[in-house]
Amino acid sequence: MWRQREKNRVRSARKAGMLLLFLLLLAAIVVLGGCSTGEDKLRFDEVSLVTEPAAPTAGSDTKLIVEVDNKEYKDREATIQIQINSNSTLPQLLDASREGDGYFVDYSFPKAGDYTITIHMYYGEDEHYAFGKQLKIAG
Known part of the structure; x- marks a missing residue:
């Protein structure tokens, strides 16, 4: 029983870590994109x-x-x-x-x-x- 709880805790921590990594990557993309919103490009x-x-x-x-x-x-x-x-x-x-x-x-x-x-x-x-x-x- 104790091992199962430990496995669940590790899985939850991994999921949280992956979510945090995804959010950081998304934030980096937005920041690196800067002011380029595409409005200044020809459509x-x-x-x-x-x-x-x-x-x-x-x-x-x-x-x-x-x-x-x-x-x-x-x-x-x-x-x-x-x-x-x-x-x-x-x-x-x-x-x-x-x-x-x-x-x-x-x-x-x-x-x-x-x-x-x-x-x-x-x-x-x-x-x-x-x-x-x-x-x-x-x-």
Whole structure:
């Protein structure tokens, strides 16, 4: 009986120790995270992909325009690359040029279908964002 109580006491002490260790680790993560709440980062919903014409068709020239709706990033110079992916074609990586408040690239989609457009945004050497947007191309 005494041994069973001792085993239970040891188990309880281990559980308490593990809980304390977990809480300390969690506190360290929060402290080391500092003031970086993610509010100063560019978010998916602040980057949009616009096309001209609005309903692109295969074989026709399409202007892909990347617009940034974030005060901090809108006026900053960035290197923008647009990656075009489809299940039926090889991926293409295109360099975009700045025009007014956005970045653009001209492209002719070879086939109708669903495409994933990945927008790679480089701000300096340390900041890289990649946002995937879906685009349907008519036949």
